[in-house]
Amino acid sequence: MIPILDLRTLTGPELVAALTRSSCVFVTGHGLTAAALDGVLDTGRAFYGLPEAEKALVQWPGEGPWAGWQPVYAGGPSAPLMERFEVRLTPGGQTAGLDAWGATFPHWPDRPAGFAQAWTAVYAHLHGVASRVTTLVAEGLDLPAADLPAWTEGQHSNLVLNHYLAQETAPEPGRTRARPHTDIGGITLLWADAAPGGLEAFADGEWVPVAFPPDALLVQAGDLLHRWSRGRLPANLHRVVNPPRTGPAGPRYSLVFFHHPDLETWVAPDGEPADGVAARDHVLARQRAAAEEDARMNATP
Ligand SMILES: O=C(O)CCC(=O)C(=O)O
Numbered sequence: 001m002i003p004i005l006d007l008r009t010l011t012g013p014e015l016v017a018a019l020t021r022s023s024c025v026f027v028t029g030h031g032l033t034a035a036a037l038d039g040v041l042d043t044g045r046a047f048y049g050l051p052e053a054e055k056a057l058v059q060w061p062g063e064g065p066w067a068g069w070q071p072v073y074a075g076g077p078s079a080p081l082m083e084r085f086e087v088r089l090t091p092g093g094q095t096a097g098l099d100a101w102g103a104t105f106p107h108w109p110d111r112p113a114g115f116a117q118a119w120t121a122v123y124a125h126l127h128g129v130a131s132r133v134t135t136l137v138a139e140g141l142d143l144p145a146a147d148l149p150a151w152t153e154g155q156h157s158n159l160v161l162n163h164y165l166a167q168e169t170a171p172e173p174g175r176t177r178a179r180p181h182t183d184i185g186g187i188t189l190l191w192a193d194a195a196p197g198g199l200e201a202f203a204d205g206e207w208v209p210v211a212f213p214p215d216a217l218l219v220q221a222g223d224l225l226h227r228w229s230r231g232r233l234p235a236n237l238h239r240v241v242n243p244p245r246t247g248p249a250g251p252r253y254s255l256v257f258f259h260h261p262d263l264e265t266w267v268a269p270d271g272e273p274a275d276g277v278a279a280r281d282h283v284l285a286r287q288r289a290a291a292e293e294d295a296r297m298n299a300t301p
Pocket residue numbers: 162178183190192198199238239240253254256
């Protein structure tokens with residue numbers, strides 16, 4: 001059972017106890033409105049429906065941290081069956097106001113209208129939620145206060161809408177919506193629709209389907225949080241399965257806010273700097289590992 005916690009009254013020790021037990025928790029009281037969420041879903045779906053050549057105008061250039069459109073499904077016969085658009089606004093830019101902050105992103109699509117406004121508003125809101133959750137974790141674990149700004153105002157975060165393709169016919173063996181993984185960074189905030197073929201988390205030795213309660217976001221602990229917590233918080237292992245084969249299956253959408261510390265941060269267990277990692281090196285190495293995993297799967301006969 002994944003705990004459900006109300007962010008309006010949650011304390012650090014309560015959050016830490018729940019994350020220690022289950023590596024992911026639902027939060028309510030996060031303040032993300034249905035209208036704001038719909039703004040991203042509606043503009044995102046419209047974008048994904050554009051011709052490939054138009055989407056390619058805002059494609060991730062293939063180097064540096066992920067941003068823009070990524071046709072993951074094009075990565076070969078065993079690549080995950082999804083595409084995503086990924087927005088990252090400049091850390092610290094929030095003080096200039098929403099429009100100016102939004103303008104720091106270089107890959108906004110021209111169509112549909114209202115895309116940048118809708119995504120910037122949700123980005124800003126979830127940036128605040130991630131700061132609050134990280135502050136509670138730091139309080140609950142008694143982590144050094146001097147570390148905190150890199151995980152809150154200075155955070156390096158990406159807002160993503162995952163589009164898992166409809167499956168008219170059964171995918172090739174080994175091809176799935178998302179292979180088992182832990183997320184790279186600090187925390188992940190996740191909303192998903194209820195389409196069949198959804199998220200599963202690994203808990204107590206088995207894969208368990210994750211059923212979202214109304215109005216809840218899932219908070220998942222990532223690899224850098226595991227490190228920053230001195231190993232006390234486990235990173236959440238999860239995957240996204242294909243829909244059951246009862247006939248043609250529709251698409252699935254999930255909205256993900258991937259939070260990381262400022263990439264210039266050295267993330268180390270307290271007092272053990274030798275065990276640390278530079279956040280930027282870690283993020284780029286994990287991106288490379290994901291691409292290599294696709295290539296390895298594609299090489300397997
Ligand atoms: O779509 C989901 O439910 C999970 C997505 C995910 O794990 C990811 O994008 O890292």
